Amino acid sequence: MTDDNERREAVEVRCPKCGRIQIVYIPAEEIPKCPDDGTQMIIRELLDEGKVL
Numbered sequence: 001m002t003d004d005n006e007r008r009e010a011v012e013v014r015c016p017k018c019g020r021i022q023i024v025y026i027p028a029e030e031i032p033k034c035p036d037d038g039t040q041m042i043i044r045e046l047l048d049e050g051k052v053l
């Protein structure tokens with residue numbers, strides 16, 4: 001069975017300034033700002049989360 005109540009996607013975000021990488025889940029979470037320098041982070045790569053145990 002799958003949880004279809006809320007579909008989340010794991011994305012890797014990266015700070016263009018210092019290169020810090022973080023994983024966030026959209027749309028549950030917003031794209032964060034870098035905790036180090038406050039730069040708006042950008043989505044680096046979409047992670048396929050098709051497999052659910």
Ligand SMILES: [Zn+2]
Nearest residue numbers: 015018034037
């Ligand atoms: Zn940064």
